[in-house]
Amino acid sequence: MKGRVFNGMRPTGHLHLGNYLGSVVNMVTLQENYECFFCIVDWHALTTGYEDTAELQDNILNIAIDWLSAGIDPKKSVIFVQSSVKEGAELHLLLSMPTPLSWVERIPTYKEQLRQLEGRNIATYGFLGYPVLMAADILAYKAGVIPVGEDQLPHIEITREIVRRFNFLFKSEVFPEPVAKLTRFALLPGIDGRKMSKSYGNEIHMSDNPATIRTKVAQMVTDPQRIRKTDPGRPEVCVPYQFYRAFVPEQQEHVAEECRNASIGCVACKQRLADIIIDRMAPLYEKRQKLAQRPDDVMDILHDGAGRARMVAKATLADVRRVMNLRDF
DSSP states (O other): OEEEEEEEEEOOSOOOOHIIIIHHHHHHHTTTTTTEEEEHHHHHHHHHHHHHHHHHHHHHHHHHEEEHHHHHOTTTTTEEEEEGGGHHHHHHHHHHHHHHHHHHHHHHHHHHHHHHHSSSSSSSSSHTTTEEEEEHHHHTTOEEEEEEEEEGHHHHHHHHHHHHHHHHHTOOOOOOOOOOEEEEOOOBBOTTTTBGGGGOOOOTTTOOOOOOHHHHTOOOOOOTOOOOOSOOOOGGGGGGHOOOOOGGGGGGGHHHHHTTTOOOOOOHHHHHHHHHHHHHHHHHHHHHHHHTTTHHHHHHHHHHHHHHHHHHHHHHHHHHHHHOOOOOO
């Protein structure tokens, strides 16, 4: 029997190349060996973006199109929107009852995001409780494998603690303890050298057309000490080099030597990089263009996925209500 995977992604904007290499490529691989539940977590988007939801539905559709264009197959994976499965909200409520307040307060990303988003009113009940909502996302489908980066490990650990406490308190084995599956990848910077992020406006989107990709690559920050083409460069401080490492790792040593020996100029180096990225993304871009013309078909896939996810979540909630002595009319 295949293990079950859950992976969620917030609909906060178009997915960028960092999302693609860091998560989406891994999701496409996982669906070949696991029973995968891939969820667009719109409730999670509200924990920090509840004040303005004007673009929420467009963002949901765009993420679904990005996933499908990258090769996530609705015949192999369950693709759905979080809020379409109301059982997740009920499970979040029930799990919040025995979860100690101190557990959610100690999550490192809680205080970190409060600092990062200073000035925005996110000191809310919903934001504080999002680790329990994340646990409910995982446990509603009794997922055993959760692909995450190292920064998300505390969230998986609190989910495991919630499982142990719930099973102990209600003398049951309703939930399995999920295991983190670390995903390691080269962290892509934005074109300005900072973290690739919508908030910085420095991202290259999965949906960008070839002309836009060329323009953005041309704007990438290079070694500030390399003023002339004949000056030797330092690839380790060069944004294009980080993209070479991610997209064509077999060429990274050659590219680094070219830079250090000044055998290629930055303009030519970036033009070649743009060709590499465009070639890699061409099949996705072509498929995306076709999917974007059939939004109803994409929504049908999400609707079908929600139905499949709901069947699993309903069975889980029946188990939970039974051990908690709650009536299920």
